[in-house]
Amino acid sequence: MNAPHPATxxxxxxxxxxxxxxxxxxxxxxxxxxxxxxRPVEYRFRVVASNGASYRGRLDRVRREMRVxxxxxxAERTRVAQELHDTLLQDLLSxxxxxxVAAEQLPNDxxxxxxxxxxxDLLARVIDEGRNAVRGLRCQDAASSDLQRAFAGMSDELDxxxxxxxxxxxxxxxxPLQPSIRDEVYRIGREAVVNAFRHSGASRIELALEYGxxxxxxxxxxxxxxxxxxxxxxxxxxxxxxxxxxxxxxxIGAGFRVWSRDGAxxxxxxxxxxxxxxxxxxxxxxxx
Numbered sequence: 001m002n003a004p005h006p007a008t009x010x011x012x013x014x015x016x017x018x019x020x021x022x023x024x025x026x027x028x029x030x031x032x033x034x035x036x037x038x039r040p041v042e043y044r045f046r047v048v049a050s051n052g053a054s055y056r057g058r059l060d061r062v063r064r065e066m067r068v069x070x071x072x073x074x075a076e077r078t079r080v081a082q083e084l085h086d087t088l089l090q091d092l093l094s095x096x097x098x099x100x101v102a103a104e105q106l107p108n109d110x111x112x113x114x115x116x117x118x119x120x121d122l123l124a125r126v127i128d129e130g131r132n133a134v135r136g137l138r139c140q141d142a143a144s145s146d147l148q149r150a151f152a153g154m155s156d157e158l159d160x161x162x163x164x165x166x167x168x169x170x171x172x173x174x175x176p177l178q179p180s181i182r183d184e185v186y187r188i189g190r191e192a193v194v195n196a197f198r199h200s201g202a203s204r205i206e207l208a209l210e211y212g213x214x215x216x217x218x219x220x221x222x223x224x225x226x227x228x229x230x231x232x233x234x235x236x237x238x239x240x241x242x243x244x245x246x247x248x249x250x251x252i253g254a255g256f257r258v259w260s261r262d263g264a265x266x267x268x269x270x271x272x273x274x275x276x277x278x279x280x281x282x283x284x285x286x287x288x
Contacts, residue, residue: 069180089130096123146174150186151207154193164197165204172211176279181272184252185218188245192220192268195241200224200266216277218270227260245270252276 022032023045103116152168177185189207196205202224210217232242242258245268249256255271 084130089127092123092127092130096120096127099123147177147182147186147189147209148174151189151193151209154190158194158197163203166193166197166207167205168207168209170209170211175211175216177216177277178279181252181277184248184254185216185270185272185277188248188256188270189218189220191241191245192218196220196222196224196266200226202265213274215274216272218268220268221265223265226262226264227258227266228262232258232260 022034024032099116099120103113103120106113106116148168148170155166193205193207196202200222202222205220205222208217208219208221210219246256249270252272253276254273255269257269257271258266259269260266
């Protein structure tokens with residue numbers, strides 16, 4: 001009987017030996033996939049990926065749906081603004097005028113003078129806030145001009161006190177936005193600025209627009225008294241500004257963050273991805 005040849009034994013051992021290959025697509029696979037039926041020879045690992053027409057079609061559909069929702073919301077806001085102006089604000093103005101007449105008829109030493117003056121001041125503030133709300137609902141600045149001009153015009157719209165410094169700054173190259181996205185960005189930024197003027201007690205308020213390759217960022221900063229942690233977490237009764245801004249951001253797929261601390265001011269940040277925000281970005285994606 002012939003003895004086994006050493007070379008033959010080595011070849012048989014190579015055929016009996018197998019190797020293991022583990023692979024995983026990060027961001028998609030949760031676990032490793034393992035292939036243990038590989039012999040120790042040279043292999044070529046090939047991967048083909050495609051986002052193709054299905055992605056472009058989905059993007060176009062989402063864009064059309066957002067445009068329809070934007071038009072519907074614009075029509076609804078216009079209707080609500082008209083009703084507020086024609087009913088609630090007119091009634092408040094009438095009540096304020098009648099109260100003024102009644103107060104004028106009282107003698108100067110009447111004990112009712114001071115309480116009536118407080119009610120008059122309260123009505124005046126409510127009417128002023130109502131007018132601002134109606135103006136905000138009907139405002140077309142966000143749709144008819146650039147965001148910088150729209151935000152800068154808020155100082156005149158809100159009758160900003162002279163001791164409050166308000167600035168709008170722009171970083172990066174201004175890029176056209178999708179109309180529906182531009183509208184939501186303006187509403188969120190406007191709400192943040194209005195809150196800063198009304199509630200922060202700040203001496204300086206700044207709104208920054210940052211146009212970057214990854215998207216659009218809107219930062220509203222103030223040096224005011226800050227927001228209580230409980231209000232940051234769950235809001236306050238009757239005030240839904242923070243919740244409303246978060247909901248608007250969620251609707252357009254944007255990130256929303258609020259940082260604040262007692263006595264250290266507040267910063268509101270909105271981050272909109274480039275594929276959502278920029279009209280040129282969406283046209284580029286659709287053409288590829």
